[in-house]
Amino acid sequence: MFPALRFTEEEVADYLENASSAMVRGSLARARHDWFDLLNLISTAARPHLAEMRGVAQLARRRYYGKTVSVYAPLYIGNTCVNSCRYCDFRRQRTGTVRRNLTLDEIRAEANAIRETGIDSLLVVAGEDPRVNTVAHLADVGRMLKSMFSNLSLEVAPQTEDGYRELFEAGYEGLTCFQETYDKSLYREMHPAGPKADYDWRLNTQLRAGRAGFRILGCAFLLGLGPWRREAASLAAHAFYLMRECYEAKVQFAFPRICRVDGGFVPPCEVDDDDLEQMMLAFRIVFPQCCMTVSTREKPAFRDRIVQTAADNMSAGSRVTPGGYAVDAREHPADVAQFTLSDGRSPAEVFAAIRANGQEVVFKNWDNRI
Numbered sequence: 496m497f498p499a500l501r502f503t504e505e506e507v508a509d510y511l512e513n514a515s516s517a518m519v520r521g522s523l524a525r526a527r528h529d530w531f532d533l534l535n536l537i538s539t540a541a542r543p544h545l546a547e548m549r550g551v552a553q554l555a556r557r558r559y560y561g562k563t564v565s566v567y568a569p570l571y572i573g574n575t576c577v578n579s580c581r582y583c584d585f586r587r588q589r590t591g592t593v594r595r596n597l598t599l600d601e602i603r604a605e606a607n608a609i610r611e612t613g614i615d616s617l618l619v620v621a622g623e624d625p626r627v628n629t630v631a632h633l634a635d636v637g638r639m640l641k642s643m644f645s646n647l648s649l650e651v652a653p654q655t656e657d658g659y660r661e662l663f664e665a666g667y668e669g670l671t672c673f674q675e676t677y678d679k680s681l682y683r684e685m686h687p688a689g690p691k692a693d694y695d696w697r698l699n700t701q702l703r704a705g706r707a708g709f710r711i712l713g714c715a716f717l718l719g720l721g722p723w724r725r726e727a728a729s730l731a732a733h734a735f736y737l738m739r740e741c742y743e744a745k746v747q748f749a750f751p752r753i754c755r756v757d758g759g760f761v762p763p764c765e766v767d768d769d770d771l772e773q774m775m776l777a778f779r780i781v782f783p784q785c786c787m788t789v790s791t792r793e794k795p796a797f798r799d800r801i802v803q804t805a806a807d808n809m810s811a812g813s814r815v816t817p818g819g820y821a822v823d824a825r826e827h828p829a830d831v832a833q834f835t836l837s838d839g840r841s842p843a844e845v846f847a848a849i850r851a852n853g854q855e856v857v858f859k860n861w862d863n864r865i
């Protein structure tokens with residue numbers, strides 16, 4: 496569980512099991528919500544209330560985000576990694592695959608290809624390789640890209656507070672760091688070696704970034720590793736903690752799901768579409784002001800539906816291999832992607848689907864160049 500929580504895993508499980516329909520209705524009727532409302536809304540007792548939850552979540556979403564959906568693209572700048580995460584194809588032990596780190600010129604070419612689609616918000620992603628992706632290198636990348644995009648975010652190895660200060664100065668505004676699991680013993684099992692084996696260092700990543708000035712603090716666990724209701728209870732506690740400690744920043748939720756593929760990692764606790772929808776609706780209701788994103792791990796139909804009720808932000812036309820947009824856009828049999836894409840639509844097709852739902856595509860809602 497999230498360490499600052501005053502409740503044990505057993506107490507949380509007990510609460511979730513004993514939540515009633517009346518408690519769910521009470522949480523749906525309240526104007527302001529706390530952590531117990533989140534528990535009520537993710538409980539099994541809430542499952543028959545999904546239709547009502549959709550209505551309440553949609554209203555909350557419209558109050559804060561209107562009929563808009565912000566779009567972004569990830570740019571993978573490298574896939575070498577010193578960690579051994581059991582579920583990831585970028586892990587150090589995996590052999591026979593193409594490993595590359597893009598040069599600044601290649602990164603610019605990739606960024607140009609993304610920019611041509613109209614996308615103005617970029618997430619820079621890299622495997623954890625301290626020999627290559629130093630703060631100085633990431634800062635160089637940020638300084639180059641900030642003149643091309645209105646908003647830059649980072650999903651790379653956790654850094655020190657001073658490191659984040661330098662990266663913020665270089666132009667990054669947002670940070671994403673998945674905790675993967677809040678269960679310490681499961682965390683140890685999934686991350687047997689490398690710097691990522693340090694649970695506490697990773698857990699306090701958003702806190703260090705928030706103190707360094709980052710405006711968006713992205714949090715998530717990896718859906719499929721541990722029981723999702725227990726992990727969601729910890730994620731909510733983590734978010735409340737960050738909202739207190741870094742009150743000038745905005746928390747962003749993501750719900751990355753491990754989707755089973757032939758020969759791939761088999762998630763021990765699979766999460767189905769109804770589970771995922773219930774969780775996203777619950778978080779939208781309890782945290783109406785927070786950002787929420789849905790990635791191309793999910794299928795088009797699910798993404799198009801959930802951006803109307805819960806998520807306010809989605810990726811479009813994602814490529815999850817370094818060089819995938821322009822440098823080496825052709826398929827390569829030894830290419831390794833960090834996860835399997837379930838939505839292969841082009842950015843234009845994603846924008847058209849958003850508009851077909853009566854929503855407006857937002858390319859820019861922030862400008863770090865002013």
Ligand code: SF4
Pocket residue numbers: 576577578579580583584585586587621622623691
């Ligand atoms: S999840 Fe991240 S840190 Fe772990 S192996 Fe993959 S790229 Fe490396």
